[in-house]
Amino acid sequence: MLSILFYVIKEYYVMPKNITIQKIIGVLLHRLKFILLATLLAGILFFLYSKFIITPMYNTSAMIYVQNYNGDSASNKDNNKIYSSDIIGSSNLAKICVTLFQNSDEITSLYNDCSVNISVNEQTFFITINVSGDDPQKCANVANQVADQCKTVFDKYLKYGTIGGIREAKVPTRPYEPNNLKNSLLGLLVGLVASCVIAILLELIDTTIKADDDIQEIYGLPVFAEIPDFETQGR
Structure with missing residues (x-):
């Protein structure tokens, strides 16, 4: 598709035969004002879209623990202490509980249009309940x-x-997305690239003669003399 586009431009517009980096830089400097304005405009548009169009999303989490008691530490239930002999068994039990909780209708019915992820922290018996949504109070609830x-x-x-709570979820005060600064920088980048491409394309399809070197470059004809524009010089 790109090859066809360049072929059409070459056939219907007179293109310079030798395009160098210096000429591209010269074109960009010549249209620097346009590039700066287009870049700034794109950054502002991306910021406004991020600020007023994208729905803010909030995130919070609660944490619980699951502990497995074996025969050697049955008395642990009385003093609520965690012993090293329980860690492996409790970790395995936590994984079983996560599967159970993820497939329990009694739990999934509470999601209330929020995104909920129940996961066990690796090599531990701590289970994190992570909730995301557009309402911070609803997420915490x-x-x-x-x-x-x-x-x-x-x-x-x-x-x-046994199972118990470690941390209750708090109402988040700030959304985790959208990131207005990140989106604004992305807009500036898109605007910069797009404006540079447009500036180069406009120069490529411009068939007007701006200097005597253009005639030799475009048509391959040497310039022996130049007739000055007396009207322009007389002003």
């Missing part, structure tokens, strides 16, 4: 409700081990 329901589901389906 869903995270805490899911954490409480996890305890109910755990007690309902499992007859060993």
